[in-house]
Amino acid sequence: AQSVTQLGSHVSVSEGALVLLRCNYSSSVPPYLFWYVQYPNQGLQLLLKYTTGATLVKGINGFEAEFKKSETSFHLTKPSAHMSDAAEYFCAVTRAGGTSYGKLTFGQGTILTVHP
Amino acid sequence: DAMVIQNPRYQVTQFGKPVTLSCSQTLNHNVMYWYQQKSSQAPKLLFHYYDKDFNNEADTPDNFQSRRPNTSFCFLDIRSPGLGDAAMYLCATSIDRVISYEQYFGPGTRLTVT
Numbered sequence: 576a577q578s579v580t581q582l583g584s585h586v587s588v589s590e591g592a593l594v595l596l597r598c599n600y601s602s603s604v605p606p607y608l609f610w611y612v613q614y615p616n617q618g619l620q621l622l623l624k625y626t627t628g629a630t631l632v633k634g635i636n637g638f639e640a641e642f643k644k645s646e647t648s649f650h651l652t653k654p655s656a657h658m659s660d661a662a663e664y665f666c667a668v669t670r671a672g673g674t675s676y677g678k679l680t681f682g683q684g685t686i687l688t689v690h691p
Numbered sequence: 692d693a694m695v696i697q698n699p700r701y702q703v704t705q706f707g708k709p710v711t712l713s714c715s716q717t718l719n720h721n722v723m724y725w726y727q728q729k730s731s732q733a734p735k736l737l738f739h740y741y742d743k744d745f746n747n748e749a750d751t752p753d754n755f756q757s758r759r760p761n762t763s764f765c766f767l768d769i770r771s772p773g774l775g776d777a778a779m780y781l782c783a784t785s786i787d788r789v790i791s792y793e794q795y796f797g798p799g800t801r802l803t804v805t
Contacts, residue, residue, distance in 0.1 A: 607792050618695070618781055618796035619734070626792070665733060669792045679794060681733035 577602040577668050581682035589690050594638075594653040596685050598666030601647065608649040609667040609679070610640055619665065625649065636660070661689045694718070695797035697782050703803045704772050712767040712800045714782030723765040724794065725757060726781040734781055740765060769802075777804045 582597040600606055607626045611619040623634025630642040636659075640651045649666060666682040696715045704710040714723065722741050726734035738747045740759040754776070756768040769776055779801050783794040 609793070611796075616779075616799070616801065618697075618798045619783075620796070621793060624793060678736060678739075679734075679792075683733050684731075 577606065577670060577680050579666050579668050579680055579682035581664075581666050581685050583685055584683065585686045585688065587688040587690065588656045590658055591655050594651070594656045594660065594687065596651040596664050596666075596687065598640075598649045598651065598682060599647050600649060600666070600668045602668055602670060604670050606668045606670065608640075608642060609669075610634065610638070610649075610651050611665045611667060611681075613663045613665065613684075615662075622651070622664075656687075656689045658689050658691070661687055663687070695782055695784055695795050697780075697797040697800050699800060700798060701801050701803070703805060704769075705805055706774065707771045710769050710772055710802070712769075712780050712782075712802070714765045714767070714797055715763050716782075716784045716795075716797075717763070718784055718786075718795060719762060720784035720795070721762075721787050722785045723759060724783040724785075725755075725765070725767050726783065727776075728779040728781055728799070730778075737767070772802070772804045774804050777802055 578601045580599045609624045610622040612622050613619050622638050623632045625632045625642045633639045638653045640649050663684045663686050665684050667679040669679050698713045724739040725737045728734040737751045754770050759765045779799045781799045782797040785794045
């Protein structure tokens with residue numbers, strides 16, 4: 576079985592500060608990992624994904640994440656927060672093969688607040 | 692632009708009155724998913740269609756049904772909504788379950804049960 580743990584249900588940063596949202600996963604096989612962002616009353620938008628290859632993944636809006644197998648982590652970072660980054664962020668994992676058929680397992684989400 | 696469209700965006704229904712939510716896609720993707728997302732929770736997969744093949748999650752209540760009459764459209768039917776079914780319902784698509792695991796989400800339908 577696979578699972579995702581997002582440390583911190585709420586993260587607050589000042590505008591211009593570093594954003595770090597933590598995600599740890601559990602998977603018995605090599606995972607595919609995703610970060611999604613959700614604005615209020617909207618669907619989920621893909622920020623970035625890791626499948627294979629380079630472990631540092633760059634996404635949209637200046638976000639990036641690094642896959643660290645030894646730490647089973649896939650933390651999301653952005654060097655400088657912008658007010659428009661305020662949203663809820665979900666980390667998700669799926670199995671690379673097997674019977675999960677692309678089924679995403681989501682973390683509980685982290686609400687990011689950005690202060691002026 | 693190719694996209695996933697959900698209608699309506701907001702739906703109010705009465706307790707026990709059947710309701711249907713609609714999803715359409717112009718991406719020509721093989722897979723369509725329905726998620727339920729309750730307030731302050733992660734999305735929970737209800738079921739998905741791989742082409743015409745329906746795949747139900749083990750813990751999805753029988754009260755929830757789905758239809759996919761063609762590649763572009765997928766419907767979520769709630770036969771007898773209860774107060775606990777009030778949630779955001781998200782439709783998502785992906786090209787294929789094997790080739791790509793990336794899912795594209797619609798804007799969601801927020802269901803209120805009175």
